Amino acid sequence: MQALQTLSIQKPETVAQAIALHRAGESRYLAGGTDLVPNLRRNIQKAQTLIDVSGLAELRGIHAGEQSLRIGAGVTLESLCEDATVRARAPLLAKAASLVAGPTHRICATVGGNLMQDTRCYFYNQSDWWRTTNEYCMKCEGDTCRVAPKSERCYACYSGDLAPALLALGAEADIAGPTGARREPIAALFADDGMRHLKLAPGDLLISIDVPLEAGWTADYEKLRIRGAIDFPLAGIAVALKRDGDRIAGLRVACTGLNSYPGLVSGLDALIGQKPDEAFHAALDKAVRKEIQPMASTLVAAGYRRRVAAGLARRLVERLYAAAA
Ligand SMILES: Cc1cc2nc3c(=O)[nH]c(=O)nc-3n(C[C@H](O)[C@H](O)[C@H](O)COP(=O)(O)OP(=O)(O)OC[C@H]3O[C@@H](n4cnc5c(N)ncnc54)[C@H](O)[C@@H]3O)c2cc1C
Ligand code: SF4
Known part of the structure; x- marks a missing residue:
């Protein structure tokens, strides 16, 4: 101890x-x-x-321009949920924020902290006493991964709810650091490694998020969790979709709780221009399953989380497509 x-x-x-x-x-x-x-x-x-x-003025505020929304990294999740502009112009973000933890957390929890949160694993998010008696693990104090003992990498899961929503909306991050300021796509902030999942350099500080406001798109987010509140996503899927007549004209699907990083599902370009029929959904199912790698790092079986992720993607696409008619 x-x-x-x-x-x-x-x-x-x-x-x-x-x-x-x-x-x-x-x-x-x-x-x-x-x-x-x-x-x-x-x-x-x-x-x-x-x-x-938390006292830095540069990290505060939500500002709407004609083509994008600037959200300070210090904005609390409660403010994000309740902001009238966010609810009207980027409701996906308000919904994802509303599903984080519980009301008392959201009063002080911030956008920046949510994105930059640590990865999670059943063998890691335990008391010091619990981990001592289980000889620790590679991510902290130990030398072996309990999930994949022969592995040289850690499979702790990224479990933030905002990141998939921001990925689906095509958002970018403004960062300041010892070497200056820069803007990067959200996907560029993360790496596939549970022990080093952030690509930020030492001292880099997330200042704000820039969310494009694209006409004609609709979007939604759903997560699997054990309890109905105060629980991290075991599988979370955000979908942004554009419909043109009976065809899908644009589609972005992003996931969380399934890999060590929040990721955009790749290989969806071939689905653009198609009707969402059974062949479409079979291809979407395959693409989602290919992107994710849930491991035995939670109490819920990895195979179940994989099936739920594919199911959520289908359900969200069907719902958004119908609503956009
Ligand atoms: C019981 C419980 C349930 C939870 N459930 C969920 C859930 O369902 N979904 C979910 O997504 N999260 C959940 N969380 C995790 C956490 O509450 C949220 O992710 C929250 O948004 C974190 O924000 P914070 O401001 O409190 O971050 P902090 O705890 O202050 O910081 C988190 C990390 O981000 C870094 N950081 C903070 N701000 C910046 C910045 N501007 N630039 C660079 N790095 C920064 C910090 O150094 C730290 O490493 C839960 C936590 C608890 C305790
Ligand atoms: S995946 Fe392995 S190394 Fe990573 S936190 Fe879990 S047990 Fe530890």
């Missing part, structure tokens, strides 16, 4: 100050703390200094 960590907290007033305070391997940015604090208490994430970014 390890002693609880001793932490100091810094409260920068600007993004530049926050980045200057960051020390690789020692510091972590703190937003709402609903992911980071439980992990620090369990000793599965380490830090000497927390840099509290």
Whole structure:
């Protein structure tokens, strides 16, 4: 058993100050703390200094332009759910945010923290006492993966609800860091490795998200979870769809809770221009199953999560297609 960590907290007033305070391997940015604090208490994430970014003005606010929506990384999930512009122009985001954790979490949990949350696994998200008696695992303190003992990589699952919605909407992220500012597609933030799932460099801070507002598209999100609230997705699918007459004119499907990264399902280009008949759904089913790799890292069987993911994709496409008639 390890002693609880001793932490100091810094409260920068600007993004530049926050980045200057960051020390690789020692510091972590703190937003709402609903992911980071439980992990620090369990000793599965380490830090000497927390840099509290919740007071930074640059990370606040939701601004609607004609063609896109800018959402600050510090916006709380409750504000995202309740914002009239988001509900009217990007309802998928409001819905995905409303399915995160419970109301008390969403009051302080932020967009940035949701995207940047740690990956999860049954053998990792446990108390220090539990992990000691089970000889730890490769992601923290141990040397073997309990899910795939011969594997050299970790299969902990990315379980954020916002990322698939943002991927389906074609959103991009504005990032500031020690080497300057840049904009990247959401998919470029993540890697397929449960121990190193974020591609951000040390000190990089997510500032805001840019969500394009595309005319004629409809979108929705559904997740499988054990309880009806306060539970991470065991399989989550977001679909954005454009209908032209009886054909599918545009389709993006994104998943979470199934890999170590949130991902866009590839290989859907061949479905554009088709009617969503049985052949269409057979191809969609195949593409979803090809993209995902659920492992025995949760109490719910991987095979079941795989079947549910494919089923959710079909259900969402059918529903959105009918609603767009
Ligand atoms: C009981 C429980 C249930 C939960 N259920 C869900 C769920 O259903 N779905 C879900 O998606 N999540 C769930 N969560 C996880 C968490 O509550 C949310 O993901 C929340 O949105 C995290 O945001 P935060 O602001 O609290 O992040 P924090 O805990 O403050 O930070 C999380 C991580 O992001 C980093 N970070 C924060 N802001 C930035 C930034 N601007 N730039 C760079 N890095 C940053 C931090 O350094 C940290 O590593 C749950 C948590 C609990 C305790
Ligand atoms: S997938 Fe393996 S290494 Fe990763 S957290 Fe789970 S048991 Fe540990």
